[in-house]
Amino acid sequence: MYRGDLIIMIKMVNVSKVYQGEVKVRALSHINLHIDRGEFVFIVGPSGAGKSTLTRLIIREELPTSGQIIVGGKSLPRLKEKEVPLLRRKIGFIFQDFRLLMERTVYENVAFAMEAIEIPRSTVRERVPAVLEMVGLKDKMSMYPHELSGGQQQRVCIARAVVNDPLIIIADEPTGNLDPDNSWDIMRILAAINKRGTTIITATHDREMVDKMKRRVIALSDGEIVRDEERGTYRNEA
Amino acid sequence: MKLSSMGYSLRDAFRSLWRNKFMTIASVATVAISMVILGAAWILVLNTEYLASTMESELEINVYLEKELTRDAALEIKDKIQKVSGVEEAVFIAKEEGLEDMEERFGEESDLLQSLGGVNPLPDVYRIKALDGDLVPQIASELAALEGIETVRYGQGFVEKLLSLTDWLRTVGLGVIFAVGLAAIFLIATTIRLTVFARRREVTIMKLVGATNWYIRWPFFLEGMIIGFAGAFLAVMSIYFIYGQLVQNISVMVSFVPIMTDQGVLYNIYKNLLLMGTAIGALGSAVSLHRFLKV
Numbered sequence: 001m002y003r004g005d006l007i008i009m010i011k012m013v014n015v016s017k018v019y020q021g022e023v024k025v026r027a028l029s030h031i032n033l034h035i036d037r038g039e040f041v042f043i044v045g046p047s048g049a050g051k052s053t054l055t056r057l058i059i060r061e062e063l064p065t066s067g068q069i070i071v072g073g074k075s076l077p078r079l080k081e082k083e084v085p086l087l088r089r090k091i092g093f094i095f096q097d098f099r100l101l102m103e104r105t106v107y108e109n110v111a112f113a114m115e116a117i118e119i120p121r122s123t124v125r126e127r128v129p130a131v132l133e134m135v136g137l138k139d140k141m142s143m144y145p146h147e148l149s150g151g152q153q154q155r156v157c158i159a160r161a162v163v164n165d166p167l168i169i170i171a172d173e174p175t176g177n178l179d180p181d182n183s184w185d186i187m188r189i190l191a192a193i194n195k196r197g198t199t200i201i202t203a204t205h206d207r208e209m210v211d212k213m214k215r216r217v218i219a220l221s222d223g224e225i226v227r228d229e230e231r232g233t234y235r236n237e238a
Numbered sequence: 239m240k241l242s243s244m245g246y247s248l249r250d251a252f253r254s255l256w257r258n259k260f261m262t263i264a265s266v267a268t269v270a271i272s273m274v275i276l277g278a279a280w281i282l283v284l285n286t287e288y289l290a291s292t293m294e295s296e297l298e299i300n301v302y303l304e305k306e307l308t309r310d311a312a313l314e315i316k317d318k319i320q321k322v323s324g325v326e327e328a329v330f331i332a333k334e335e336g337l338e339d340m341e342e343r344f345g346e347e348s349d350l351l352q353s354l355g356g357v358n359p360l361p362d363v364y365r366i367k368a369l370d371g372d373l374v375p376q377i378a379s380e381l382a383a384l385e386g387i388e389t390v391r392y393g394q395g396f397v398e399k400l401l402s403l404t405d406w407l408r409t410v411g412l413g414v415i416f417a418v419g420l421a422a423i424f425l426i427a428t429t430i431r432l433t434v435f436a437r438r439r440e441v442t443i444m445k446l447v448g449a450t451n452w453y454i455r456w457p458f459f460l461e462g463m464i465i466g467f468a469g470a471f472l473a474v475m476s477i478y479f480i481y482g483q484l485v486q487n488i489s490v491m492v493s494f495v496p497i498m499t500d501q502g503v504l505y506n507i508y509k510n511l512l513l514m515g516t517a518i519g520a521l522g523s524a525v526s527l528h529r530f531l532k533v
Contacts, residue, residue, distance in 0.1 A: 088448035116449035
């Protein structure tokens with residue numbers, strides 16, 4: 001790995017994604033993008049602009065139709081099937097609908113992510129309570145998701161995303177189902193995680209949030225990047 | 239897949255079995271029933287073979303010598319008979335002995351020789367055992383070609399029928415075993431498919447956090463193997479008790495029917511049923527995982 005990789009976390013060169021169906025849908029066209037280690041990036045744009053496609057490409061749920069994507073120094077189109085799990089261990093996910101396991105406790109939900117990558121039980125027992133304390137849910141460890149509020153459930157989801165110490169966290173509409181107070185809690189936690197050096201990419205519709213956070217904003221429209229600015233806002237004010 | 243994470247896999251397998259209790263019970267029961275049919279078919283085939291081989295081993299070839307042969311010449315034929323391949327032993331029965339046998343059968347007070355006018359009408363006989371029942375017809379025809387032999391009898395027709403019946407039963411038995419085994423695989427595949435479906439959220443999350451494919455597959459494999467083993471175990475227990483009872487009753491009521499009771503052979507069947515149950519479980523899982531868990 002040469003030094004450039006250590007700084008550039010995600011690099012997209014001329015990436016296009018076309019879905020072949022009854023009608024050809026060009027979800028992304030000619031995307032060029034750098035995201036450095038430790039950045040906090042908002043991806044904004046209307047529904048269907050290509051935000052979800054972009055995140056799916058980064059976690060290699062899908063491959064681009066053309067172009068090159070490099071994540072953590074690895075070329076995704078060239079990545080072998082076997083190496084995909086290792087790539088995903090470097091990435092944490094946060095979803096709009098939380099995707100918690102309803103029949104498992106808060107502790108078990110977070111431990112699940114560690115067990116899945118075969119971390120020994122003794123490490124899991126130490127690490128899970130520490131992460132839950134960070135998101136302020138240490139006293140709710142043995143509760144079930146349905147006993148928690150939406151904001152609390154989203155914090156469990158964050159705990160699950162960070163427990164394996166990923167390089168990148170991808171959040172898809174993390175505050176889409178939350179009221180403003182809870183949304184702010186979530187953002188504060190994400191900002192704190194970002195301060196420790198984790199790259200954070202958030203796809204969102206939440207205009208107020210983006211405007212207040214004053215972070216890098218990448219705006220997508222019809223599959224193209226229409227704006228990319230540091231300390232940006234939801235809409236182009238210029 | 240690390241060996242140390244086997245604990246997680248086992249826990250998840252049992253958790254899933256417990257959570258889908260009714261499905262688990264239903265599939266264990268179906269495996270058990272399939273394995274009972276399989277085991278019963280197996281034991282039936284073995285018993286038919288046992289019956290056939292018992293009957294075959296009782297088959298004899300009677301060789302009637304020409305009447306005018308001298309005693310010395312008659313005894314000399316024994317060497318020639320024993321040279322025929324497949325002959326296990328040849329017992330000489332002199333015509334006097336044959337007559338005595340017959341007298342015994344008719345009753346003590348009769349005097350056959352006298353009523354026959356003092357002439358023994360019986361020929362000297364060789365009673366021959368073959369090494370294998372299959373060889374009887376061929377040995378008989380070779381013997382018939384020897385010099386000094388009048389006729390050869392071995393129950394022509396009957397042996398051939400018995401042998402073809404055993405062959406037929408063996409083929410049908412294999413067919414039944416194969417079909418039932420296939421049905422069991424299909425049933426387990428269905429069960430595993432349902433548990434995969436019940437756990438699809440977990441599978442998605444596992445994939446997203448970077449679980450290896452084998453880590454995701456193992457609990458399902460274990461589940462199938464546990465179901466298969468449990469079903470086979472129940473089947474073995476049932477066969478063990480039912481067959482034990484059957485052997486007791488049959489040997490009391492119809493003592494002339496030979497029934498196979500060789501413990502070594504039976505334990506071998508039980509061991510194989512358990513192995514097959516487990517293998518069928520694993521195979522059923524593999525079928526389901528291949529189709530429904532594209533990981």
